[in-house]
Amino acid sequence: NAGVIQTPRHKVTGKGQEATLWCEPISGHSAVFWYRQTIVQGLEFLTYFRNQAPIDDSGMPKERFSAQMPNQSHSTLKIQSTQPQDSAVYLCASSRDTANTEVFFGKGTRLTVV
Amino acid sequence: GQQVQQSPTSLVLQEGENAELQCNFSTSLNSMQWFYQRPGGSLVSVFYNPSGTKQSGRLTSTTVIKERRSSLHISSSQITDSGTYLCAGKNNYAQGLTFGLGTRVSVFP
Numbered sequence: 418n419a420g421v422i423q424t425p426r427h428k429v430t431g432k433g434q435e436a437t438l439w440c441e442p443i444s445g446h447s448a449v450f451w452y453r454q455t456i457v458q459g460l461e462f463l464t465y466f467r468n469q470a471p472i473d474d475s476g477m478p479k480e481r482f483s484a485q486m487p488n489q490s491h492s493t494l495k496i497q498s499t500q501p502q503d504s505a506v507y508l509c510a511s512s513r514d515t516a517n518t519e520v521f522f523g524k525g526t527r528l529t530v531v
Numbered sequence: 532g533q534q535v536q537q538s539p540t541s542l543v544l545q546e547g548e549n550a551e552l553q554c555n556f557s558t559s560l561n562s563m564q565w566f567y568q569r570p571g572g573s574l575v576s577v578f579y580n581p582s583g584t585k586q587s588g589r590l591t592s593t594t595v596i597k598e599r600r601s602s603l604h605i606s607s608s609q610i611t612d613s614g615t616y617l618c619a620g621k622n623n624y625a626q627g628l629t630f631g632l633g634t635r636v637s638v639f640p
Contacts, residue, residue: 521576
């Protein structure tokens with residue numbers, strides 16, 4: 418079990434460019450989550466999928482951010498027209514299901530917008 | 532107010548000392564989980580402990596739902612225990628984890 422895999426580990430983009438972050442959840446896990454971590458805000462929930470369907474995106478900034486899960490083995494978080502304030506560590510997590518089960522995190526993607 | 536409150540904010544220990552980290556959570560949260568994170572490192576699940584007491588090596592977690600609290604006890608601390616310990620819970624009507632701000636533990640020889 419390789420755990421939750423996130424790529425790339427580090428990404429540097431210029432202001433205004435697009436960034437796509439990838440996540441491969443643990444095989445057999447039906448719930449996939451995206452979080453963002455900054456020193457100022459700590460860990461913030463962004464969005465989650467259950468069985469590939471988007472269930473809750475209440476934490477997603479309304480503009481420029483989108484997440485998809487085209488198949489059970491990967492999810493993407495896309496940020497359009499990146500801004501310096503988007504710089505953060507983006508974490509993907511998965512769990513066997515959403516009801517009272519342990520959540521496992523990937524190592525994260527550190528996004529730096531210059 | 533904040534749904535997950537952790538105390539203390541930081542803790543300095545001499546190697547070999549014991550420590551107790553506290554987490555108080557709101558009535559809207561359950562399925563408490565403890566994570567460990569080194570600076571710049573990933574989140575590692577330490578305990579999934581919705582209720583009761585669990586032990587793993589020198590670490591013990593106790594969650595008392597009625598009192599809306601969970602604790603993490605570190606016995607005979609080691610330098611490698613240094614890092615941030617985060618408490619998190621799931622909201623009853625949403626599935627994302629809500630995190631506390633963490634307790635930063637520093638263990639010195």
